[in-house]
Every structure is written in structure tokens, then in C-alpha cells.
Amino acid sequence: MTAYRDIYWSISLDPSASSQFRVNVFASSEDLFAASTHNGEFLEQGVLRPEASESSREGRDGWRDSGVSATRLRDAGMRRLSSLPAAARSSLGGSTPDQPRAIRIVADTARVQELTWEWLASPNAPLPIGLDPAFRIVRQVPHRYVSPPGRRSRALKIMLVLSNPKDEQRIVSHREIDIIASAARDQDVALCERPTFEAVAQMNAEYQPDVVHYVGHSGRSSGRGFLILHDYHGNTRWVGADELASALCPTVRLLSLSTPSTVKNYDIFGLGRFAHSPDTTKLPSVVFNQYTVEEPSIRRWWQVFYDHLTAKGNFVDAGSYASQAVAMFNPGAPDWGSFAVVARATGDHLWQAESTTTPAAEVAQQLMIQLANDLAHVSGSLSAETRPSVLESSAKYALRAQSPSLSTRKPEGEDR
Amino acid sequence: MTVYDELRIEVSPSHTEGQWTTRILKWTAASFQGQEFTLPRIVSAQHLGQLRALDKSNELLLRTIGQAIWNSLIGPETRIALGVAVDHANDAGRAVRLVFVLRDSDSNANEVRLSEVPIEALCQPGNANGGTFLVVEGKRIPVSRALTERAQPPQPIGFPLRMLLVVSMPNDKPAANAKDEATQIRTQLKPLIDGGTLTVETLEQPTRTSLIEALTRLDPHILHFVGHGGFDVVGDDETPRAHVYLVRANGNSDPVDASTLSVMLGAQQTRLVVLSACQTAAPVADAPPGPYPVRALDGIAQRLVIDNSGVSAVVAMQYDFETWAAPPFAGTLYKELLVDDKPLDVAVTLARRAVIQNGEIGRRAWVTPAIYWQCEGGILFDRSALPADRRALFEKLEAEMGVYRKTLASVSTLGTLASAPEMQTVFSEWVAEFESRNRQCAEILTRSMRVESVIASAAPQSCSLYLRWNGPRPKSVSLRIQHPSVTSRILGTNGTQVMSENVPNDYRASITIPPGLVLTAETEIATVELTAPNPGLFAISIADVRVTTDQEISCRGLSSVALRPF
Secondary structure (H helix, E strand, O other): OOOOEEEEEEEEEOOOOOOOEEEEEEOOHHHHHHHHOOOOOOOEEEEEOOOHHHOHHHOOOOHHHHOOOHHHHHHHHHHHHHHOOHHHHHOOOOOOOOOOEEEEEEEOOHHHHOOOHHHOOOOOOOOOHHHOOOEEEEEEOOOOOOOOOEEOOOOOEEEEEEOOOOOOOOOOHHHHHHHHHHHOOOOEEEEEEOOEHHHHHHHHHHHOOOEEEEEOOEEEEOOEEEEEEEOOOOOEEEEEHHHHHHHOOOOOOEEEEEOOOOOOOOOOHHHHHHHOOOOOOOOOEEEEEOOOOOHHHHHHHHHHHHHHHHHHOEHHHHHHHHHHHHHHHOOOOOHHHHEEEEEOOOOOEOEEOOOOOOHHHHHHHHHHHHHHHHHHHHHOOOOOOOHHHHHHHHHHHHHHHHOHHHOOOOOOOOOO | OOOEEEEEEEEEEOOOOOEEEEEEEEOOOOOOOOOEEEEEOOOOHHHHHHHHHOOOOOHHHHHHHHHHHHHHHOOHHHHHHHHHHHHHHHHOOOEEEEEEEEOOOOOOOOOOOHHHOOHHHOEEOOOOOOOEEOOOOOOOOOEEEEOOOOOEOOEEOOOOEEEEEEEOOOOOOOOOOHHHHHHHHHHHOHHHHHOOOEEEEEEEOOOHHHHHHHHHHHOOOEEEEEOOEEEEEEOOEEEEEEEEEEEOOOOOEEEEEHHHHHHHHHOOOOOEEEEEOOOOOOOOOOOOOOOOOOOHHHOHHHHHHHOOOOOOEEEEEOOOOOOOOHHHHHHHHHHHHHHOOOOHHHHHHHHHHHHHHHOOOOOHHHOOEEEEEOEHHHOOEEOOOOOHHHHHHHHHHHHHHHHHHHHHHHHHHOHHHHHOHHHHHHHHHHHHHHHHHHHHHHHHHOOEEEEOOOOOOOOOEEEEEEEEOOOOOOOEEEEEEEOOOOEEEEEEOOOOEEOOOOOOOEEEEEEEOOOOOOOOOOEEEEEEEEEOOOOOOOOEEEEEEEEEOOOEEEOOOOEEEOOEOO
């Protein structure tokens, strides 16, 4: 299991100045959570002033749909790094591929979430940070407790949701399916075509996938992201993160959100907004596209990603290797930077080999972690007298979720 | 709950001797408000002496005295105002209460002090029976006394309500029916005591020390004193004063005057004091003469209400209270006040009727209790509020229940995994945690709806809804049902009627309780049948329960359940 040297950049809007953000640097998630109750201490603090061109206000027909050159990517990455406060820049030192630095970006503002952090680049380094094996760029929706890794199957069970409503720009379904199916050829892929919300929920319950891979349009409304599924007539049905979360089986530890390659996404920003839903939304960790990607890059990225994920179980590592593979395959193309990882309640390490956990125990662990996080969350609204007991219950459940007593060793080779 | 229009009349000695001036202080009809009328004082010292000496039934005398009081206080104009007011209120579905503000003079020169007049015996002249007692006959208009203009709002309290029942029988005083009265009180309040709404602690043979200790420890909302009282010169102070008798260490009487009792109560939350002791409401007319004038406000009741002891209302006795009358009076008073949520003056009125039912209308006993109060609308306690610490606990429990409910609902997406032993174990545990908190919430509120909750494993499923209720008789129950199933219906049981059958996933159902349904500790009132989308475990949520009685009560009993086969 890869051991990261974590650094947290908590970036929030600075109310004292427009278009300016405070960056608080923390050494650990404990410090991050403690700071939320005014008991934590950050390592450093500074100010970020992102460029206006990086914002989502540029509209749907901007560079995210039309593409960006490698030069622009590097220039933007360097400007982004230089716009960070010294405290954040200094935290990048001393990283090696053996002990990579995981830069965990915590932001609750869309403007910050939508910055292509993977492009961060130093003028002294040949590679952007997103391609540097000594680093991992992780967008973090912090959870107090993270699920322990689940049992690894010989192949991942991937539920492919291909959404192509009649009243939206039509996706070339068979090509999109072929792209993902071929990339995940060594996995166990089941297709949910013509996906109504109810069909997605039902298939989740029956198939109990490890991964739900969505290919389709997305949208934004009231600041939130939506996936665009079908209604019973085959027309668009917008589904928000909370709604989809209610339909996901607890076995799902990863949500992959792919923008179509055969048609322009209705609003690609919707994927990122969806992925960055607040911690109260019970989504697993997410991978999503930030901008349009060419088909060959899509195939390569997902193939390397799923292969590595199956082998090692860490989706952050898998994403990093996949991006490196795409960049090597097509040097100079910006496609690699489109793929972003968001660590949520299922954490970085989704599966592990040689686990003795039974499927049911895994699910119980997941739910227990979910319960622990929810209790911790609601404790914030309680009085000072009653809050400690709720936090204690929360911690108790988190501890139990890690306990081997929930596991039962199954005979070798038995699958779900 | 019946709304009462208040007619508030101030009576004060007129400048002309032998006359009283009445002024309408408050009334819904603006034309009468502020008007003054001067009336000759008809009720005499002889009347009061006769009443004080009445120890057997004499209906004619009681009505005669009552009419004399009426004619002294209710002039022709006031009578018209009262008649109009009653008709107007009744047309609007409201009732009327009469509140007297008796502005007595401190002078001992008056033959009859206003504070001595038993306004409770008001008898309206004019029918063949010798008149109609205003309080217990005809319209049965509650009558009470206010001493100040200020009105305390209802006291927010949490459960349980606390009562200190003090039973004092000194050796050197006549035997009183104290134990019977205490037993009657406990009997009438048993539903509340059993349901945890009310705690009653009894203090027998109270010394000053033990009374102070009990008041400090229990901090009761209600103090009920059963024993003896009197009006006399006590100790070295030559000022005659009203007092109650506590008990000394040797078992003999220890007189405690109003001021001392007021100080004892000053640090407590006590809002209602009931003095089932003789002569605790007003000084006697034949107080011993002396160099010190007898102050009109030397009755214990008046002193407790006037002083800043926090007491909102006192029910005290103007005369010797017959021992046979005390138990039905006290039992009915608390049942109406605490079980049926009646305003204090209405509860006392009903208690007077209970005394008549146990004796005769010609006996003085039903006139004897007098109410002195300064609470808004006769409502002493606001039981919808929770004190801060219980509110914090309640909110914690509700927050936790919300989390468990959501987690249990997640199980509905598991399909076959749900039946695995690991899942069954944790699911059972979480259901138990949820139900434990639900019970705790119910204990805090004491009024709850319990829902059967047992793990199920097949579909279609039903669950039973049970009502556990400790309050006024409910007329209907409405609740919000949320569930993941595709189809469902709610069926009434035991004669209840339900508003709708096909229940969407998030729906408010209304269940009408028939008048004939006998409500026990737990009464089944409906069943909910649900058809699950997939065989397996799932959860439903019952929330935002509202029980309608005479007043709408929002009962926040919640339950999220799995189902079991019918």
C-alpha cells in the first residue's frame, strides 16, 4: 500500500477581498477537522488569486470543449503555482516517487474546485505536478472517517451507465460503450442502457457493483451538479448527487464520470460539481473529466486506470499512472490533465488483496463508517454538553469498522 | 380548548360610607369598559357571620347571602354587560370568566371588608329557586380574584411536573381528613404519575427545617398543603396574621405566617399553591381588637400572590373547610388542571361541583375555596416547552435518530446481502439503538406513538401503529409516513378511520379516533401495509406526529422501523 506524505490545502473564499482566497495548509486531516472547531492549527496561511480565465464563467464553448494547447497548459500551471502563497509552495519540497507527496485540495467553492490543479507546474521541473511520480493531486472532500479497503475480486464489477436521452445531443452509444468496455476488458462489465433512475437503482441492488461508470451529459443548476439520465419516455431526467447516492449499493466504492467523446457535453462543469458534492452526500470516491478528451486518450486512461486499480486497489495511484501513460502515449496533448480524482468517504485505497472480509462484512463496514461520519457531522449542531457523547459514538463505530471481528475468512477462490 | 372572554371588575370602597364602586376594567365590549357604577353595600357583617357559622346545609340562607353579594357588586348596568357578554361569547363558541379586583382599604373601620366577601357565592336573582348561583349553576361562570394588574405568562416546564404534598397534623389540633385527601389526590393523578408526567412527593408532619429541605431539593411546581390554618396573634408580634400550622419537634403546632411562607417559596419554581387549610384566604371579620389595624392583605393567599415569591396562583380556604369536602375537591381540581389541561379557574369550578355532588348545594363547602391569581388566562404551565437541559438531550436524541434512520434506509438497497449474518447483526443493533433513543424521546415528552419494529425478511409487509397517550382524549392523529415501497395502504383498526389508502412514498395520514374507543396504555389504531420493491429488509419512517385534542398538540414521537409479517 502506497504511503503518502499528505499535505492539505484548505482553500476558502476570503470575505475581505473579492476574487481572493485564503489558503490554510495543514499537515493532517485531524488538524483540518480540529480547525473547523477552532481548536486546530494550520501550518501556514496565504492568499490565492486565481485568474479570471480559469473560471467557469467563460461559458460552455470555451477551452474545455474546444481544447487547449500544451503550451497554454504549462503556462497556466506555472502561473497557478506562482499565485499560491509561499506556504503552499514550500510544502511541495522533499517528495520522491517512493514517498510521494499527496497534495489534498479541500475547497467548498466551485471557482476553486474547477481550477485544473493537475496542471500545477514549476519552472524548474520538467513535468507538471500532475504527471510527477513524486506527487499526487487529490481533490479531497474531507470525511472524519474513511472506509477500510474492501475485498478485492479477481475482476472489478463495473456497472456501465450509458445515458443518451432523446432530447439532448445524441451520443454515439455503441462507440462510447466500446471505448469503456474495451478499456475495462479484463473487468466484469454490465451495461445499464436506457437508464432511468429506477433502472439504475434496481441494477445496483441486483448486480452489486464495485464501480459505477457513467458516460453521458451533465448539467448544473443552483450551483449543484447533475447527471442526465432518462425518464420513462427516454427524455432527459436530471439526477442530483443526493438522489444518485440513495440508489447506489454500499458495495460501490468508486464512481467514474466520463464525458462523452462522440458529442460535446451539455455542460461538462456538471461532472465536477457532482463529484465535489458536500460530505453529507453519500457518494464514494470519484473520478471525473474536467474537459473534452480525445478517444484514444480515453481508452488508454481507463484501461491503465482499471488495470492498476484491480492490481493495487488505490485509485489515486491508478489515476496518476493512467495520466502518466496518456501523457507518454501522446506527448504534448493536454488530455491527461482532464482526469481528476476526488477522494471521499471510501478514501484512496478502495480494495486490497488477501482481504478476509466477507462481502456482507464489507458492506457493514461501509455503513458503519457512514454512520460514524454522519454522527460526527450532526454533532456540530448540538450543544457543548451533548456533543461529546455523539462524537464518542461516532468514534466507536469508526473503530469497529476497522475491527477484524466483522470479517469471516471465506474459502479460497470464492466470489460474490 | 375553550376560549374564555374575561370580564374584569374592580370593586373599591366608595367615598360614601356603605357603598362600593365597581368599574369594568376589561371587557370585549368597548362600550362598557371603564364605566363606573356605585352600589349600596347590601351584604352585611351579619351575613358573613352567618356564613362563617354555617355548619350544615341551608340552601335558602346561602342563596340569600349570594343574592345580597350580587346586588352589592353587580348593578343593573353590569348585569346587562354580563348578559350581553355571555350571549356574545356563546354565539362565538367561547365562554366567559369573571375576575374581581377587590381594592380593600387597610382601615378597620369598614363593617365589611371586600376581601371578606365570598364572591364565589354570587347568586343572580330572578328565578323560582331563589336565584342562580353564578359559579355552579346556569352558565357556570368561573369566578376568581386578582390582586394586581400584572399577569405572569405560563411557566415553561419540562416533564415531569413536580408536586410537593405536605400533610401536617399537629397533636394539638383537631384531626383532619388529611390522609384521605392525599390519597384522593394520588388516585386522581395516577395516570400522570404512572406516565411520568408528574411526580408527587409527600412530606408528612413537616417541620420548618424539613419543609425548607423538601422545597429546596424538589423545587416543586405545585405545593399542596393539607392541614390547619388560622388567623391570630402569634408569638410576640401583636399584629394578627394568617398562618398555617407546621409541626414542631415535639409534635405540637408551629404557626408559620404568610411572610415566612413567602420567603420559603421565594427561591423555588413554585407557581401554584393550594392551601387546604382553614382560613388561609382572608382574615376573619372578628379579629381581636388592638392597637394594630388588621391588614386586609394578611391572608396567606393574598400575601403569596402580592409578594415576589414567583407564585402565580393560590387556591385557599375562606372558611373552615369541611373534612369530607377536601378529598373530592382536591382530586377533581388536579385531574381537571393537570390531566385534562383546564385553566385553573375552570378546574376549581369543576372541583366545586364535585363537592356539591358529594354533599349538597346548601352546604358552604363549595363556596369556601377562593382563587387568587396573576397568571394569563388561568394557564399556569406551558408544557410544550422543555427546559434547556432536556431540550439539549432531546435534540441530541433526534439528531442521532435521524442518522440511524438514514443508515437503516440504506439497507433497503442491499438486496440479498441484507440477509447475511453480518448485516443482520449490525442491522439489529442499529434498530435497537434507534428504538432506545425513540423511547428516550418519548420519555422526555411522555406522549408518544410507538410503532412495531421487528426485522422482516419477506414482502408484502404490515406493521401496527400503537398510540400511547397521557393527556386529554385525542380526537385524531396525523403523521407523516416515508417509505421506499411502491404501493402501500393504511388501514384503521379498532374502529379508527383513516383518510387514504394508496399512500405515496412521502405522505401525511390522518387517523380519526372514534369517541367510543377505549384507550388503554397502548392502543392499536392502525396498520400500515407495504409492498416492498424487492424482497428483503427495508425501513419506513413515521415522523411529525400530531395529536389533536381540544387543542392541537404537536407530538414529536418518531419511529423508523423495519416490518414484520402481519
